[in-house]
Amino acid sequence: MARQVSICVIGSGYVGLVAAACFADMGHKVTCVDNDEARVKLLCDGGVPIFEEHLPELLAKHRGRSVTFTTDLGRAVEESEAVFIAVGTPQGDSGAADLSYVEAVVAEIARMIKNYKVIVEKSTVPVYTNAWIRRVLHRHGVEKDRFDVVSNPEFLREGTAVVDFLHPDRIVVGASEEHSAELLRQIYEPLTEGSYYTQPGAVPGCCNTAHPAKMLVTTTQSAEIIKHASNAFLAMKISFINAVANLAEAVDADIEDIAKGIGLDSRIGPRFLRAGLGYGGSCFPKDVAAFHWVAQERGVNFQLLDEVRKINETQREIFFNKVRSALWTLRGKRLAALGLAFKGETDDIRESPSIEIIKKLLQAGAIVTAYDPAAIERAKQTLPPDTNMKYAANLYEAAKDADAVLILTDWKEFAAIDLERLNQAVRFPILIDGRNLYKPDEMQKHGFTYVSMGRQASYQGQEGKPHKMPA
Numbered sequence: 001m002a003r004q005v006s007i008c009v010i011g012s013g014y015v016g017l018v019a020a021a022c023f024a025d026m027g028h029k030v031t032c033v034d035n036d037e038a039r040v041k042l043l044c045d046g047g048v049p050i051f052e053e054h055l056p057e058l059l060a061k062h063r064g065r066s067v068t069f070t071t072d073l074g075r076a077v078e079e080s081e082a083v084f085i086a087v088g089t090p091q092g093d094s095g096a097a098d099l100s101y102v103e104a105v106v107a108e109i110a111r112m113i114k115n116y117k118v119i120v121e122k123s124t125v126p127v128y129t130n131a132w133i134r135r136v137l138h139r140h141g142v143e144k145d146r147f148d149v150v151s152n153p154e155f156l157r158e159g160t161a162v163v164d165f166l167h168p169d170r171i172v173v174g175a176s177e178e179h180s181a182e183l184l185r186q187i188y189e190p191l192t193e194g195s196y197y198t199q200p201g202a203v204p205g206c207c208n209t210a211h212p213a214k215m216l217v218t219t220t221q222s223a224e225i226i227k228h229a230s231n232a233f234l235a236m237k238i239s240f241i242n243a244v245a246n247l248a249e250a251v252d253a254d255i256e257d258i259a260k261g262i263g264l265d266s267r268i269g270p271r272f273l274r275a276g277l278g279y280g281g282s283c284f285p286k287d288v289a290a291f292h293w294v295a296q297e298r299g300v301n302f303q304l305l306d307e308v309r310k311i312n313e314t315q316r317e318i319f320f321n322k323v324r325s326a327l328w329t330l331r332g333k334r335l336a337a338l339g340l341a342f343k344g345e346t347d348d349i350r351e352s353p354s355i356e357i358i359k360k361l362l363q364a365g366a367i368v369t370a371y372d373p374a375a376i377e378r379a380k381q382t383l384p385p386d387t388n389m390k391y392a393a394n395l396y397e398a399a400k401d402a403d404a405v406l407i408l409t410d411w412k413e414f415a416a417i418d419l420e421r422l423n424q425a426v427r428f429p430i431l432i433d434g435r436n437l438y439k440p441d442e443m444q445k446h447g448f449t450y451v452s453m454g455r456q457a458s459y460q461g462q463e464g465k466p467h468k469m470p471a
């Protein structure tokens with residue numbers, strides 16, 4: 001039987017809140033701390049500040065029992081054996097990660113430590129941050145025997161965060177002492193021994209007692225590099241397929257067939273080969289930049305990462321030019337924008353390609369009506385509603401009298417549109433799909449001119465192929 005560990009999680013964002021709820025579901029006693037008072041109040045009152053599958057159910061099950069929320073970091077640290085730091089590490093001006101939130105938390109922990117704690121670096125941080133945390137604790141007068149610092153990077157994806165956390169491909173622990181590694185082994189034992197998967201009400205996923213989660217214990221530097229290198233590799237895979245998509249389009253080939261053909265090679269694999277608007281989100285853009293910065297700092301040539309970034313940025317321009325090519329001029333054109341979140345099944349709009357594209361369309365004089373199943377409220381803070389920027393309650397309302405419909409986010413809902421109804425709603429049946437959710441011949445059958453990424457466009461009826469617009 002796994003031991004119950006008392007855990008403090010600092011930060012109640014996409015990672016901290018999910019980790020807190022999942023640790024509670026694994027049988028631990030968790031206090032989740034945030035310095036955002038409104039967020040803590042919302043959590044204490046039964047609210048859920050982010051859109052994430054399974055999270056409301058887990059919080060309803062454990063709130064006030066095995067998971068509590070507070071702004072009182074001192075007390076939470078005092079009552080815990082392990083303190084997980086899960087605050088933001090945004091991109092700084094130089095491209096390096098801004099570690100000021102981590103440092104502020106470490107300084108606060110230093111003031112509060114009275115007896116031995118294992119401090120766990122959960123945020124994504126550059127190599128040697130573990131060493132810096134130790135140094136800061138020493139500088140604040142904390143004796144060496146009062147703490148250990150472990151690196152335990154998180155690999156969850158937004159939209160599937162709870163399942164990813166409880167059914168991980170791997171759990172990485174970077175530790176320099178056996179004692180602290182052992183505490184992390186105990187914390188994750190329900191997943192690594194598999195007892196979690198037989199418990200009533202366990203969140204289902206790919207792990208089970210026969211195939212439980214795997215843990216890899218490494219040095220702290222290796223664990224830190226594993227996280228950055230994993231994100232950079234996935235970003236590289238996306239930029240690679242986008243570059244191939246642009247070539248495919250130039251030679252009349254089909255990127256969907258090509259991605260399938262490449263992905264069937266088991267050494268490459270089919271995932272993260274979806275061509276489109278490029279990667280966004282709060283992690284890939286900043287982590288590729290931070291990893292590149294680390295390499296530069298150490299005098300290591302990793303120019304590849306800059307190429308990954310450039311290809312990614314070009315995808316937005318390519319899409320924008322497709323809209324111009326399909327519509328000729330943009331001033332006064334009514335466009336339905338489907339999707340605001342950086343990917344489907346999340347309400348997160350940080351570094352969202354959709355937001356960037358909508359801003360460009362508005363600058364060009366277009367009138368945009370946007371719909372997103374979860375991200376409208378967040379988007380309104382960046383793109384306030386006005387005469388040219390409107391929001392709709394559903395996708396058909398967004399499409400009403402539109403000169404063209406743009407698919408910007410890969411929400412499952414957008415892959416299951418009633419195409420007859422959409423065709424009746426629009427002014428002109430033109431669909432420009434930045435996420436390749438449909439097949440060109442299917443769209444043609446439904447009477448649409450259909451433009452997508454890495455494939456030839458299909459034109460409706462009288463429409464001939466338009467002239468390419470100059471970049």
Ligand code: NAD
Pocket residue numbers: 010011012013014015016033034035036039086087088089101104105122123124125154155156157158282283
């Ligand atoms: P977030 O911005 O959603 O949440 C961070 C939270 O920390 C906020 O609620 C903020 O109020 C709180 N916070 C900041 N300073 C604090 C302090 N001094 N005391 C208490 N609380 C404080 O961030 P996130 O998306 O959860 O990411 C957190 C870290 O995890 C980042 O390093 C990120 O790169 C990494 N990560 C994120 C994901 C993801 O999918 N979002 C996945 C893996 C790793």
Ligand code: UGA
Pocket residue numbers: 124154155156157158159231234238271272273274275276277278279280281282283284342343344
């Ligand atoms: C990503 C990683 O997948 C996680 O393992 C990691 O923990 C996390 O970053 C992090 O460190 O924060 P996330 O950003 O939530 O997770 O979402 P992804 O599913 O990876 O998608 C990232 C972006 O790439 C999205 O904009 C998505 O639309 C795009 N993408 C993804 C593609 O364009 N093509 C693909 O084939 C896959």
